[in-house]
Amino acid sequence: MxxxxxxxxxxxxxxxxxxxxxxxxxxxxEVGFQTQNGLVKAVRGVSFEIYPGETVAIVGExxxxxxxxxxxxxxxxxxxxxxxxxxxxxxxxxxxxxxxKQMAAIRGGVIGYVPQDPxxxxxxxxxxxxxxxxxxxxxxxxxxKKDIEARAxxxxxxxxxxxxERRMKQFPHQFSGGMRQRVLIGIGLGADPxxxxxxxxxxALDVTVQKVILDHIESLTRDKGxxxxxxxxxxxxxxxxxxxxxVMNQGRIVEAGxxxxxxxxxxxxxxxxxxxxxxxxxxxxxxxSIAGESQxxxxxxxxxxxxxxxxxxxxxxxxxxxxxxxxxxxxxxKGGFRSEPFTAxxxxxxxxxxxxxxxxVGExxxxxxxxxxxxxxxEEPTSGEITVxxxxxxGVSRKDLFNLRSRMQPVFQDPYSSLDPQRSIASSIAxxxxxxxxxxxxxxxxxxxxxxxxxxxxxxxxNRYPNELSGGQRQRVAIAxxxxxxxDVVVLDEAxxxxxxxxxxxxLQLLADxxxxxxxxxxxxxxxxxxxxxxxxxxxxxxxxxxxxxxxxDQIFENARExxxxxxLDAxxxxxxxxxx
Amino acid sequence: xxxxxxxxLLQAIPVFFGTTFLIYxxxxxxxxxPVLALFGDRTPNPAVLEAVREQYNLDQPFIVQYFMYIKxxxxxxxxxxxxGQTVNDVFARAFPVTLxxxxxxxxxxxxxxxxxxLLSGLRKxxxxxxxxxxxxxxxxxIPPFVALFLAQYFIGIKLGWAPVTVGANVSWGSLLLPxxxxxxxxxxxxxxxxxxxxxxxxxxxxxxxxxxKGLTSKRVTPVHVARNSLIPxxxxxxxxxxxxxxxxxxxxxxxxxxxxGKVLYDAILRGENATVVSxxxxxxxxxxxxxxxxxxxxxxxxxxxxYV
Numbered sequence: 001m002x003x004x005x006x007x008x009x010x011x012x013x014x015x016x017x018x019x020x021x022x023x024x025x026x027x028x029x030e031v032g033f034q035t036q037n038g039l040v041k042a043v044r045g046v047s048f049e050i051y052p053g054e055t056v057a058i059v060g061e062x063x064x065x066x067x068x069x070x071x072x073x074x075x076x077x078x079x080x081x082x083x084x085x086x087x088x089x090x091x092x093x094x095x096x097x098x099x100x101k102q103m104a105a106i107r108g109g110v111i112g113y114v115p116q117d118p119x120x121x122x123x124x125x126x127x128x129x130x131x132x133x134x135x136x137x138x139x140x141x142x143x144x145k146k147d148i149e150a151r152a153x154x155x156x157x158x159x160x161x162x163x164x165e166r167r168m169k170q171f172p173h174q175f176s177g178g179m180r181q182r183v184l185i186g187i188g189l190g191a192d193p194x195x196x197x198x199x200x201x202x203x204a205l206d207v208t209v210q211k212v213i214l215d216h217i218e219s220l221t222r223d224k225g226x227x228x229x230x231x232x233x234x235x236x237x238x239x240x241x242x243x244x245x246x247v248m249n250q251g252r253i254v255e256a257g258x259x260x261x262x263x264x265x266x267x268x269x270x271x272x273x274x275x276x277x278x279x280x281x282x283x284x285x286x287x288x289s290i291a292g293e294s295q296x297x298x299x300x301x302x303x304x305x306x307x308x309x310x311x312x313x314x315x316x317x318x319x320x321x322x323x324x325x326x327x328x329x330x331x332x333x334k335g336g337f338r339s340e341p342f343t344a345x346x347x348x349x350x351x352x353x354x355x356x357x358x359x360x361v362g363e364x365x366x367x368x369x370x371x372x373x374x375x376x377x378x379e380e381p382t383s384g385e386i387t388v389x390x391x392x393x394x395g396v397s398r399k400d401l402f403n404l405r406s407r408m409q410p411v412f413q414d415p416y417s418s419l420d421p422q423r424s425i426a427s428s429i430a431x432x433x434x435x436x437x438x439x440x441x442x443x444x445x446x447x448x449x450x451x452x453x454x455x456x457x458x459x460x461x462x463n464r465y466p467n468e469l470s471g472g473q474r475q476r477v478a479i480a481x482x483x484x485x486x487x488d489v490v491v492l493d494e495a496x497x498x499x500x501x502x503x504x505x506x507x508l509q510l511l512a513d514x515x516x517x518x519x520x521x522x523x524x525x526x527x528x529x530x531x532x533x534x535x536x537x538x539x540x541x542x543x544x545x546x547x548x549x550x551x552x553x554d555q556i557f558e559n560a561r562e563x564x565x566x567x568x569l570d571a572x573x574x575x576x577x578x579x580x581x
Numbered sequence: 582x583x584x585x586x587x588x589x590l591l592q593a594i595p596v597f598f599g600t601t602f603l604i605y606x607x608x609x610x611x612x613x614x615p616v617l618a619l620f621g622d623r624t625p626n627p628a629v630l631e632a633v634r635e636q637y638n639l640d641q642p643f644i645v646q647y648f649m650y651i652k653x654x655x656x657x658x659x660x661x662x663x664x665g666q667t668v669n670d671v672f673a674r675a676f677p678v679t680l681x682x683x684x685x686x687x688x689x690x691x692x693x694x695x696x697x698x699l700l701s702g703l704r705k706x707x708x709x710x711x712x713x714x715x716x717x718x719x720x721x722x723i724p725p726f727v728a729l730f731l732a733q734y735f736i737g738i739k740l741g742w743a744p745v746t747v748g749a750n751v752s753w754g755s756l757l758l759p760x761x762x763x764x765x766x767x768x769x770x771x772x773x774x775x776x777x778x779x780x781x782x783x784x785x786x787x788x789x790x791x792x793x794k795g796l797t798s799k800r801v802t803p804v805h806v807a808r809n810s811l812i813p814x815x816x817x818x819x820x821x822x823x824x825x826x827x828x829x830x831x832x833x834x835x836x837x838x839x840x841x842g843k844v845l846y847d848a849i850l851r852g853e854n855a856t857v858v859s860x861x862x863x864x865x866x867x868x869x870x871x872x873x874x875x876x877x878x879x880x881x882x883x884x885x886x887x888y889v
């Protein structure tokens with residue numbers, strides 16, 4: 001289904017061109033990639049329009065063709081990709097057959113581009129000033145050396161680099177991720193384009209930085225009357241920022257319309273599923289679906305399933321894991337023989353009662369992953385105590401530590417790199433049992449089959465290899481492996497952060513089911529507060545190595561005391577939106 | 582930065598003593614008596630023999646001789662050859678010749694590596710890529726001395742385009758043929774490095790961003806693709822510079838070039854120990870310095886690398 005819906009802009013922007021004529025018209029666009037298995041179509045007949053000054057968002061999961069569509073508008077497809085059908089009209093001219101020179105005239109000047117990953121999109125060997133000046137010179141915005149320099153400083157200042165003049169000679173590695181993204185925004189808007197394509201401009205950044213960057217793009221483009229094509233996987237973010245939302249799935253547009261209508265009255269089942277699966281502030285703690293009424297696996301709905309769990313949690317239950325004044329000090333080399341102590345984790349203490357989930361929340365660099373590593377015994381604490389089921393973990397012999405490890409098992413973020421590609425699924429799941437010499441070969445085989453069933457994977461996967469599995473299936477395997485030794489505690493380090501929203505919802509449901517069934521205790525490390533809402537009983541917020549606030553999930557979400565916590569909550573995309581559910 | 586250089590130079594001290602000691606020891610252990618050799622077929626007077634031994638400290642224990650040698654070396658006195666010239670003079674005459682030859686070889690190698698590497702990388706999988714890879718493989722497979730003889734025979738003798746031997750007639754022109762021949766046999770390593778980094782850089786995010794700015798490939802290829810790919814090639818070339826200075830013996834022998842390699846070779850045959858030890862010591866020191874310079878070059882080419 002393809003639709004083109006002209007939408008009047010709701011942001012009250014200043015139109016720069018005839019607002020009744022579309023700036024970009026995409027008609028039946030098809031993009032194919034040449035692979036070993038022949039031509040693979042990534043975009044199959046997409047049509048939409050962008051009018052001057054409006055903000056349009058394309059939303060979809062990975063592989064939906066959203067980024068391919070965006071890069072096709074600038075003809076910046078990777079080497080093996082090509083537009084195989086349809087038209088792209090930029091200001092009325094079809095660019096599909098444009099040569100390199102004609103495209104160079106459109107890129108930068110008519111269509112600006114802000115890429116996803118600020119770490120890899122600036123050339124490391126040239127100064128920041130050089131790379132901005134290059135963009136300005138290429139589009140003839142200024143010609144004399146002095147004017148180019150002045151304009152470069154100006155665009156960087158507008159992009160939010162206050163001390164741009166001083167930093168022009170610096171190199172990208174001397175900038176933080178957020179600062180680099182500002183440089184890329186400056187480059188993208190340097191020649192005052194009529195359309196800015198922002199391809200997941202903030203997904204590589206910390207949540208609080210994300211909000212600042214998006215606010216900045218919004219205000220800059222509004223002032224200049226620039227149209228924006230925002231590519232994102234986050235429906236909440238799209239609805240919050242764009243006036244029109246296009247939902248893509250498997251190379252096709254499944255639904256498009258004004259963002260408020262789309263959110264409050266989604267027509268297509270896929271959009272409905274996306275909305276239902278998105279965790280948000282309005283959600284409640286996930287309850288095991290086994291206990292409640294049976295759920296249709298395909299249309300389950302996070303919010304509908306969610307129930308208050310407060311009474312279910314026994315606050316007096318003994319703590320399975322108890323952490324007292326845990327501290328980790330690294331020494332950072334300062335050059336020569338000098339080094340400086342850096343306190344990554346600073347006297348944190350918490351208890352996790354049996355069968356509950358504690359979410360450890362914070363931005364990158366807050367020390368949450370270091371804390372998790374110490375609890376898993378992968379990093380030696382500088383001081384402090386960790387007690388697991390009454391047994392102290394610090395200062396014990398290697399043999400005792402080895403035995404303790406079987407009681408705590410990890411699940412990591414990236415399901416692609418956390419499974420050995422050379423091992424079959426069964427071999428991966430059975431590995432902890434082999435290491436800890438649990439059971440004989442037959443018993444382990446039976447246990448693997450049992451675990452596959454517990455994580456809802458078909459027994460046929462037994463002899464398969466990770467490359468035959470999807471991201472969600474792989475993460476289920478990683479969970480099965482973590483459960484192999486019947487641990488008391490599972491440490492989930494950003495375990496759902498890399499997953500698409502529908503898969504993420506399924507994995508969260510699986511975790512809730514397993515907790516109810518097996519009485520598991522979770523330590524959930526994440527930067528995503530929206531996920532915390534649906535999985536955690538208690539929350540501890542970390543900032544610069546310290547726990548700045550902790551409490552039950554409801555307390556934190558409804559009544560955060562710390563400004564830092566409040567900032568994290570405000571940064572959740574779509575926080576202020578009315579959701580249908 | 583300064584601290585880094587000082588640190589590296591301090592590290593070079595044990596390397597210096599280690600290599601010179603080994604060389605000195607090996608030459609010392611070689612069969613034959615250098616003093617007797619001085620007299621040729623005549624039988625010398627034992628008193629004279631004794632006097633000569635004393636004059637050159639040859640009656641001292643090995644370790645004392647070694648440190649006396651090091652002391653002389655460090656004060657700039659490398660001794661005298663059999664024909665009465667100072668080793669300093671011999672080196673001063675031979676070194677510029679070798680430097681000229683190696684410069685030609687290294688510059689040509691660099692240009693070949695960058696040129697064909699860029700061509701191959703940009704046309705990956707196409708005809709030009711296959712042709713360039715095949716050519717590099719063939720040239721690399723020919724042993725250098727065979728290539729040098731072939732070049733000498735066909736280009737020097739049959740076609741007469743270049744002097745067959747150099748001899749006393751040292752000039753950029755006469756050294757061109759041996760220099761280019763060396764370059765052709767060694768450029769394959771640099772070319773493969775260049776090809777690999779071009780292929781990687783071409784698909785890089787910052788290259789796409791450069792195109793998105795509105796730049797054409799005329800600018801993106803040299804400024805963003807080639808510039809970034811040069812880092813490994815330049816360091817490889819600089820490293821081969823050090824290796825070539827010490828490794829031109831075969832080339833200088835075939836083309837009769839009076840450079841370090843030839844002098845060293847002759848000195849070994851004649852058993853002129855002072856020359857051998859001194860030359861090898863100087864080459865060792867130069868090799869160490871070139872390697873430090875190569876490491877510093879990294880920092881110039883890649884701003885992310887800073888030595889503190």
